[in-house]
Amino acid sequence: MVMKKYLRIALEVLLAVLLVAALGLAYWSFAGKKHVVHDLAELTEQLEEAQESLEKAMEEVQTSKEKVDRLEFQRHEADAIKAAFANGVVLQDIETLYKAQKSLTTERQLGLAAMRLLTKGADDPETVEAFQKSLEMAEWSSRLQTVCAAQNALLAAGKKVEILSECQRKPGAKEDSGHGKQEGGKKDSHAKKGGGHDVHWGYDGDHGPEHWGDNFPVCAKGKKQSPLNIVGPFEKSKDALSVSYKEGPLKIINNGHTIQVNVEPGSTLTVNKEEYDLLQFHFHRPSEEQVDGKNSAMVAHFVHKSKAGKLAVIGVLLNEGKENAAIKTLWNNLPPKEGEEHVPPKVKFDPSAMLPQSLSHYAYEGSLTTPPCTEGVNFYILKTQVDLSKAQVAKFPFKLNARPVQSLNGRKISAN
Numbered sequence: 001m002v003m004k005k006y007l008r009i010a011l012e013v014l015l016a017v018l019l020v021a022a023l024g025l026a027y028w029s030f031a032g033k034k035h036v037v038h039d040l041a042e043l044t045e046q047l048e049e050a051q052e053s054l055e056k057a058m059e060e061v062q063t064s065k066e067k068v069d070r071l072e073f074q075r076h077e078a079d080a081i082k083a084a085f086a087n088g089v090v091l092q093d094i095e096t097l098y099k100a101q102k103s104l105t106t107e108r109q110l111g112l113a114a115m116r117l118l119t120k121g122a123d124d125p126e127t128v129e130a131f132q133k134s135l136e137m138a139e140w141s142s143r144l145q146t147v148c149a150a151q152n153a154l155l156a157a158g159k160k161v162e163i164l165s166e167c168q169r170k171p172g173a174k175e176d177s178g179h180g181k182q183e184g185g186k187k188d189s190h191a192k193k194g195g196g197h198d199v200h201w202g203y204d205g206d207h208g209p210e211h212w213g214d215n216f217p218v219c220a221k222g223k224k225q226s227p228l229n230i231v232g233p234f235e236k237s238k239d240a241l242s243v244s245y246k247e248g249p250l251k252i253i254n255n256g257h258t259i260q261v262n263v264e265p266g267s268t269l270t271v272n273k274e275e276y277d278l279l280q281f282h283f284h285r286p287s288e289e290q291v292d293g294k295n296s297a298m299v300a301h302f303v304h305k306s307k308a309g310k311l312a313v314i315g316v317l318l319n320e321g322k323e324n325a326a327i328k329t330l331w332n333n334l335p336p337k338e339g340e341e342h343v344p345p346k347v348k349f350d351p352s353a354m355l356p357q358s359l360s361h362y363a364y365e366g367s368l369t370t371p372p373c374t375e376g377v378n379f380y381i382l383k384t385q386v387d388l389s390k391a392q393v394a395k396f397p398f399k400l401n402a403r404p405v406q407s408l409n410g411r412k413i414s415a416n
């Protein structure tokens, strides 16, 4: 664009020079002749025109130069903002500034949340908290857009959130985080939630794993999803596991997606020096993980959470063989009703009865294997597999509740 303009100016300058030359020549050669006067007038006119368009062209060049400068400045500004976001300084400054104020507008709170999202990512618990806060602050009657934006952002971050019907994209569905975050055992995966976005998901048909991404974007777009097909070569696992599970009252629930045993506080997993609490364990049939492309009959997932909110899952692969005494206790006490925690009187259960002796494992970074497929979950699939009888497999109330294996996407699997 600019180059073209310069070319035009050059041509016009050339034209002007030629005109002046022709003018001089004409004047000196044909002085005194009538038609020369006429020609002279015409040439003068042309010269003036040429000069005018030359000025105009110069102006245009100046304007586009200014535009280019402005764009350049904006680019630098954007880079500066990006750089500031990257090291979190802007976020800190803004947070400090806002903290000093007595009250924040919803827009500012939402802005703060957005900045956290840019700086710390969606996995950061405080990002979620910030969006949650903006949601609480918003008066939905007048600020529906704010509410919808915050709700959808939370949903995109893989959080359990009630979506107002006004913000809904797909009515008549339901949401549930059956896998990772257990809520005091009172979670009812089929209960309608007040105000009700109702996101249903399952393992086949329109609600099967291929469609989870419609309502839970991380399930489709995540790059560190579970389960995986475990194949070598393996790196050396740097994680040393030790478990200290305690016996407690059996609390068992059929949440509509699996049989889950909720565990009272006190059972822990230590990974290197970090302690995790065992929240619950549950089953999948067949096993979600594959080893060398092969599924086991079932898998038990032990879900742990650290004080910092990190999740770690121990997977125990179960194969058809001898009867499993621990599973016998569980299956003998299956809940009579879906969606309610069943606490049979006087039945105690020790989760460690489910584990093999050796905790040598395959380790990888993955996600919840059920919606919302939240990432940042460390998986430890134990190498030693455990038996249960064919009849015990058949007694598990779900014929198929396993997510297919996901792409490795460059992740490394380690082993010890």
Ligand SMILES: [Zn+2]
Binding pocket: 179, 282, 283, 284, 301, 369
């Ligand atoms: Zn699981």
